[in-house]
Amino acid sequence: MAAAAMASAAERAVLEEEFKWLLQEEVHAVLKQLQDILKFQASYFTESGAVSRQSEGHEASHRFALPVSGSEGTIKQENFVLSTSGTDQVKGVLTLQGDALCQADINLKMPRNNQLLHFAFREDKQWKLQQIQDARNHVNQAIYLLMNRDVNYQFKTGSEVLKLMDAVMLQLTRARNRLTTPATLTLPEIASSGLTKMFTPALPPDVLVNFYINLNKLCLTVYQLHVLQPSTTKNFKPAGGSVLHNPGAMFEFGNQRYEVSHVHKVECVIPWLNDALVFFTVSLQLCQQLKDKISVFSSYWNYRPY
16 A cells, blocks of 8 residues: 555656646747747738738748738738639629728629629728638737737646637637628618728619628629519518528618519639638647646546646
8 A cells, every 4th residue: 555655646746747847838839839820820811911920930931821022021912803603694803902802893794684784993992801800800819818928927727728728719719700600791781881882883773792701712792683663562571681692582771672683692712811711720729739738637636736
């Protein structure tokens, strides 16, 4: 029994030293790795290059090159061609600069008479993509949480590390969700959006447009409308919120009732959005792995060691 007790005490001492090393050394190594990844990630979402790139020597800088030009690192404008696997009713080119859609040149073929409409952003207008802005803000919040625990900070308990990882993972999950889950909007919300006032010539009253991010794609939806006459025998039922409304959806706007007659969805792949989603996955995995290492020590003690 005495020998077993001595062995148990020795084993316990070794484990305590390992746990102390984990808190003092490995935790900070993981936090530094996370900071490097997230600073690259944040730079994807800024149009001014304001985020410092302190890790330019890191391998990721070569694997995930940012769309920059000029000595000041300003995010350059990128042109993307809209495409669809269906008809060619809508064609266009979008110009993106960070989180700002600074130009949209769109051609729409009206199905009823094959009339070709062309409209583009006014030169003095840009459309901020709220999803990218929100994702950037969440990433910056995660960076702030990590930087508050610099290399000189001494973690005293595993619980402290777990709470930090939970807070960082919450921000990263929210950031990823903003890119993977577009907002659901009603048709009146789309009709009253400032986006309708961005174009020259002005959009026809029977056309609505909406831009949104879905994973690594920038999507444009064009709705063509049919005015419902007061004498119509159709049963009017306003549609609720949706990412994509279907033909037949009805709504009321400006004392006038409308029905969606045609829906056209076109999209373009944004390569750096795909890279950003990879960053989210890698970062969340790093956080979870550190949590698992901290938690595994609890199996060696009858009481909570952290």
